[in-house]
Amino acid sequence: MLSAIGVMVALAVVIGLTLGWSAIRFKVEGNPLAEKIDAILPQTQCGQCGFPGCKPYAEAIAKGEADINQCPPGGEEGVKKLAELLGVEPKPLDESHGAPKPRSVAFIDEQTCIGCTLCIQACPVDAIVGAAKQMHTIVAAECTGCELCLPPCPVDCISMVPVAEDLPHWKWKHPVVQLKRVA
C-alpha cells in the first residue's frame, strides 16, 4: 500500500518535473494559431475589421474575440480558408465591415498635392515617398490598396486606381464549354 503510494508520488514528481521543464525549454514564442490566421489574412492592414492591422485581428480571432467574416479584402475565399483552419462553418462576409472591391492602388495627383505629409503618416506599409512641402508619390508595387491615406488628405488629391491586367499578370480564364449544339 505504502509502496504503491510511493511509486505514484514518485511518478507524479518525475512527470511533473519533466512537463515543467519542457514547458520552459520548448516554450513557443507568440501564439502559433494567431500566426497561422495571420498567414491567411491578406495583409492589407486596412483596419476595416475594426482592429489596427491584420495581426491584431488574427490575435483577436485566435482568442475568440472576433468573428472570421470581418475582412472584406480577404473576401469569401478568405472566410472559407479561415473556417477550414479553425474547423468552423464558413459564413457570409459581414457587410457592416465593408464589401470586397477589385484590387486597386492609390494614386496621388501630383499637381494638387501640397506636401503636407499626412498621408505618409497614415500609410501602414510606408509605401508613400515624400517630405514636408515636397510632392508625394505612391510606390505602387508596395501599396496594399487599404485606402487609409484617403481621409487625411486635406486637398483630396489621392484616388484609388484599379490594377489593370497586364501581360505578366494575365491569367487563363476558366474554360467556357459548350454543352449543347447551337448550330
Added chain:
Amino acid sequence: MSRELFRFKGGVHPPDHKAESNGRPIHAAPVPRQLVIPLRQHIGNPAKPAVNVGDRVLKGQLIGEADGTISAAVHASSSGTVAAIEPRTLPHASGLPDLCIMIDTDGRDEWIARVPLDYHNLPPAELRMKLRDRGLAGLGGAVFPSAAKLDPGARGACPMLILNGGECEPWITCDDVLMRHRADDILRGATVMRDLLGSTEILVGIEDNKPEAIAAMRTAAAKLDYAVEVVPVPAIYPGGGAKQMIETLTGKQVPTGKLSTDIGIQVFNVGTAYALARAVFHGEPMVSRLVTVTGHVLRPQNFEVLIGTPMHALIELAGERDGATGVLMGGPMMGVPMPLALPHGFQPAAGRRPFAGYAEVPVVKATNCILVQSRDLFPPPPPVLPCIRCTRCADACPVELQPQDLYRFVKAGDFGRAQEYHLFDCIECGCCSYVCPSHIPLVDYYRYGKSEIWAREREKRAADLARERHEFREFRLEREKQEKAEKLAAKAAAKRAELAAEAPAATAEGSDADAKKALIAAALARAQAKKAQTPPKNVEDLSAEQRREIEEIEARRAKIRELARKPLESESE
C-alpha cells in the same frame, strides 16, 4: 550502326498535314511598310528600349537591350525610322498589349556592319553575353534565352548535346525545310554549342516522316571532322518535345523539377542552332526566322520572315481564301488563337465579306507557324459531355500524369491537390484533349489551374512583403518614440546642469522639485526678455480712439495680472 531507341509512354498519331507546305522552297517574305517589334519576345525579363522615336535604325541594330541573364536583346529587322514606342497587341492568347517598337521601313534593308564573332578566342562567359546581345532565344516554341542554356554550370561540361528536329506537331514544317536546305549552317551552330557545353556526344533527332531532312543532315554531318549522329525517331506526337526526345534517344527521364542538364543532356531546336551560326559566323543578330504559313490558304509554304512582320501580310502572301474562321500561332495541338482585328483603314471589296483572319499581330521569335483555320479543316468542337473516367487521357499522357484527376481537382478549385498530382509537369501537349471521348478541353483547364496557382503565389508574396513592411513600420514608430523621449530627457538634463553651474548655491541644497521650478522660472524669464525685445508692430498710424482702446485693454491686463499674483483668499486661510 543503329542506336537503340526507347518509347515514351502515351502519345497520339494525329494526321500530320506536312505535305501541304514542305514541298515548296523557302521564300523570303518582303519587307513590310511597318515593323512592329515587341520587347517581350522571350521568357524572362523583357528587353529595355535602346532607341528614341525618330531615330534612324539599320537592319540588325540593337533597339532593345537585354535585361539580366534570363533575357535577350531585340534588334531592328530592317532599316528605317523608329515611328513609335508604345503598347501594341501581342501574338499571345490574352490579346493584351505590351510595349513594342514600331519601325517605318525605308525599303533599302540596309545592314549594320556585320562582325563575325571570333568564338575560339573569346572566353565562354563573354561569348554567352554576346549571344544574348544578339537576341538568341530558343526557336522551338518556348523562346527561352539560349545564352543561359549554353552554360554547362557547376559540372563544367554537359556530355550530351541533342539537336531537336522532331517537329512532331501537325502542319508545321519550318524545321523540316530548314534542315533540307540549310543543314550545313545548323551543324556549324551545333559545333559552337558543343564547344561551349563541352559535349562529347552530339545527336540529331529527326522524326522518320522527314526522310529528305534526314538525308540532308546526314550529308552535312559526313563533312564534319567530329561525329554527329543523325537518328531517325518514330513519328509520334509529342515526340518532338525536349523531354520526350531525350527519353526516345537515351531512355532517361528528366526528374520532376530538374533540368535536363542535371542528367548531363542539353537540347536545342535545329532553328536555334541555325540562328546561332548566323550570329557567330555571319555577325547577324536574330532578325528573321522561318515561318510555315499553312491551313486554309492557297499556297501553303515556308517563308523567311523578318521579326515584326504583321501576320496578315504573310497570309496574303500565301494566298488568302474566303471562309477563314481564325488564325493559330503554332500547330493545332498546342497553338494559341490569335486576336483578330481588321487592319487600319481596311475596306472590304464590294460584296465581299471582310476576311475573318486578319491577324494584326506581328511575327515574333516564337512564331513557327501561322495556321489559318476554316470550318472544313477545323470544325467547331462537338458539345462537351461529362467525364466518364475512361482514363483514355491517362493512356495518352506522355508525362504519365492522371489527366482525369487533374481535371477534377482544377474544376473543383482544389489547386493544392492538383499540384500534388504534378500539374506543373504537364507540357500542355494536348494529347488528353485529343483522345477525350467527351471532348473536354482538358488543357484549357490545366492552363487555367497553373495560372491560378501562379497568381496565388504572387498574392502571397505581396502579402508577405506588406506584412514585413507593416511590422518594420511598427518597429520604426516605436523606435522613433523612444529616441524622441531620450532626446528630450538629455536636453532637460543639460539645461539643469547649466542652471546648476549658474547658481550653484541655490540648487545645491535644493530638491528635484526646486530644480524643476528653477527651470520653469528660467524659461519664463527667457520668454519675458524676448517679449520685451520685440516692440509691438503696426502702431505708427493709430487714431486717438484706437490708442485709448489699447490703453484700456492694457489696464485690464495689468489688473488681471495683479489679481493673479495675489494669493486667493481661500488659499491664504
